[in-house]
Amino acid sequence: MPPSNPLPPKENALFKRILRCYEHKQYKNGLKFAKQILSNPKFAEHGETLAMKGLTLNCLGRKDEAYEYVRRGLRNDLKSPVCWHVYGLLQRSDKKYDEAIKCYRNALKWEKENIQILRDLSLLQIQMRDLEGYKDTRYQLFMLRPTQRASWIGFAMSYHLLGDFEMANSILDAFRTNQMKGPYDYEHSELLLYQNMVLAESGQYERALHHLQKFQSQISDKLSIKETSGEYYLKLKRYKEGETVYEDLLKRNPENVMYYQKLVEAKQLRDPDAIVAFYEVYKKEFPKAIAPRRLQLTEARMPSFERLVDEYLRHGLHKGIPPLFVDLRSLYADESKAETIEKFIIQYIENLSKSGTFSSEPDEVKQPASALLWAYYFAAQHYDHKQDTDRALHYIEAAIEHTPTLIELFIVKGRIYKHAGDPVSAYKWLEEAQAMDTADRYVNSKCARYMLRAGHVKRAEEMCSKFTREGVPATENLNEMQCMWFQTEAAAAYQRSQQWGEALKKAHEVDRHFSEIMEDQFDFHSYCMRKMTLRSYVGLLRLEDVLRSHPFYFRCARVAIQVYLRLYAHPLQDVPQTTEPDTENLAPSELKKLRNKQRKAKRKAEQESALAAQVQVKREQHHKARQQQEQGDPEAPQLDELIPDKLARAEDPLEQALKFLQPLRTLGADRIDTHLMAFEIYFRKEKPLLMLQSIKRAWRLDSSHSHLHDCLLRFRSWLDDTHASLPPSVAAVIDTEMRPMFQGRSAQTMAQEYMQQSAERSQLAALWGARAMRRLQPARAPEALKLATRLDLPDLSIQGCVEVLESLRDGDFGPCEKDIEEYIEACRVKFPYANAFKPPAEQVPDHIIEDPLQPKEITVNN
């Protein structure tokens, strides 16, 4: 369809050149040609030219002008598909996909069969998961271009994604028989495997298996054939054939744990002794393989476990396998296995230090000198796991004395302190480990993480900067690299130190990474179709669908929500001006000291600002370089800078918290914390039905959860106050739904009942129960306090005691200075290493680490 306002031939030629310049990214030239058309008064308001000028300006980063020109062009020529298409492209570059889809639809109204627009539309639809719309668009593309491979594939895939496997399969069949002629290449092979995946997903394993066998010779991914057919045999209960497949696969890779497990399934072995015997066979067949030995330990029972683990431990210690303990840790779930391991390790240590052998058998071969070291190392981790800090430290000290040059020892020493509640000593030992091999990035990262746990964000950044790009501040580079472990840990560290704005900044940065990963899939929609990597493509789509179910997102969302809730309750005050210290009332000597201090501080500040200026210059250079790089990519999103102070002063903290919560409500619905956080937000927003929904969902997951119990109580009390003013229909729904949970009890009764049972259950339950009791019946405060501070609870932990302590200090139980002190005292007896219960003077000083290896200074004669 011709534009409604056609240009004469000369101008039309110029217009075509604008288009060509746009395609070839010669934006400056494009603008020149646009000017030539527009400077003619007759065409000064030519819609399509104005729109193209706008689009070109957008590519040069002049966003505001771009929108102005494109909109003006569109106004002048509302029936032009070009103008609508351009407007769509502009919106797309701003990630406004919904708007862009509308524009493309308008463009198609005026030109139904424009392939380019249809293609662009289909990409947006799949990005937005408008699967029905995607199917329609792919259908049109298919009808318009039935000879193109991509038309067929896209058409079939649109049905597959909608779950219409039959249709998808028949399209692929038709395509294969009519379009694909040999020779068969890798892409053909991938297509066949994709078709096979469609068949399997429809649940027709028989057919899928047949399909796989029929096309075996045309599929190049031989491993895939074996693995999938094995899977099908098991699903079809054709165990004999499955057995053969997995036996074959094991010959390919005797370390693949999954193959062994599938083979056990195929052989229908259930009796643990039979499974142990099964692994025995493979131990003989693959004498060097570790997998059958390790898997055997999981299945073995006493007394054969004893013999097997003895063998396994000796092998590991002899070879000096550092992760031996981590490898065996999962066995500790069985207490008798843990005890057996302990017995052996003690025996080894005793014999190795005496005679260099594992046992006292006279004819045993001597072990290498390092075996004792690894035995100490294992014992330290073993006792650390048992939370026996003293023994763990004893063995790690023994190991360090034996071989002070082994880096792993210092990492474990740090970990022991971490578990004992002393993050400061912990990170110092990691620092020591780090210094011993500064080229080891694993130790470097670990050290940075321990620093974050101890609250030293700046120091952690400096640590990381040893591996980040030079000339750029480490935080910036870590953000650019989407280094999320660092950012989630930093967010938590800031939260602990009550730097709300900084914590929010980190949380938002992580959230943006997730958005970016979602955006990044855009390029794959066309790329994967072209490259025929369809199985991986479908896998990618499914991953992106649940992307924010990742633990990193959960962690950063939880920090953000907790911080926003806190800021809602205690909004930040304006910062008071720092006042000059009162110099008049100081003694002259004091004054002198103060002046000295100020002078020093000033000098230091000057040095720092000089350094900062240098960094600033480098950063600007870096930015410039990056911008130049990115000129080819005008689609880079323009995001607001995250400013901690501004974030912490958000006008609508609850709305902000909801934004973080939203993805979790669907993707993190199986975690009770999601619903508890939802309740906390909606409770403050006074949304009764949403409170109800959150409580119901949490109740379904764990009806005895202590925080949930508190939510119930508060909901009950809130209803008592507001029931009369609720709309009758809302009140009725709540009454019906809450009946099984409230059981007609008052808040007081519920609190009382809960408190009576809670103390026997867990420390957390006791704390929540006591807190609720204190709130509802202030008269029973002493009783509540006694319950909260009990130390004879089954799951007593450092973290639990710290929570109780914080609650006491927050005044949840009224003023109780003396009780706090007594409680700290009692906790210290239980957890002597934990910093939280040490008096300030006794805490490890945070600057200098004592090097136990440094002997007294001895100098040499000249």
Next chain:
Amino acid sequence: MTRAKIELGDVTPHNIKQLKKLNTVVFPVSYNDKFYKDVLEAGELAKLAYYNDIVVGAVCCRIDMSENSRRLYIMTLGCLYPYRRLGIGTLMVEHVLKYVEQDGNFDSIFLHVQVNNEGAIDFYKRFGFEIVETKEHYYKRIEPADAHVLQKTIREPQSAPLMNGTVPHAKTNGHD
């Protein structure tokens, strides 16, 4: 059972702290920053010894040009206690001997040993070292303070015979 793996590796700015830790526990004397700075420049003259991938020993030498001769001075050569008598010291001495041989321009190799350190004296004698001199009060603050000078001659001195003089530099060693 497989034999333990013993090999030598370079000293780098990344792992120098391991050398420091090792020297601190192996020798009764401590070395200053300059010592470690020089070691980083020493190339093949400073090596770490690995036993099953763990640093258990180290050797540090420098070239001594005093007394009109070109001599190799072994500043430190030591091994962690649990790993002694496993051939690690031998490997390090052999490395030094090979270096001297390949260079071809050394007159001798020498080192200091505390006079009571019989194990070390016997060890070096096995490689052809001999006691050529004993220095009184060589060490400060450790007992005994006297040191033997052990030397292995590579080629006979061509000019004047060895003069009586003091070792000009402070750095020495303390083997067991």
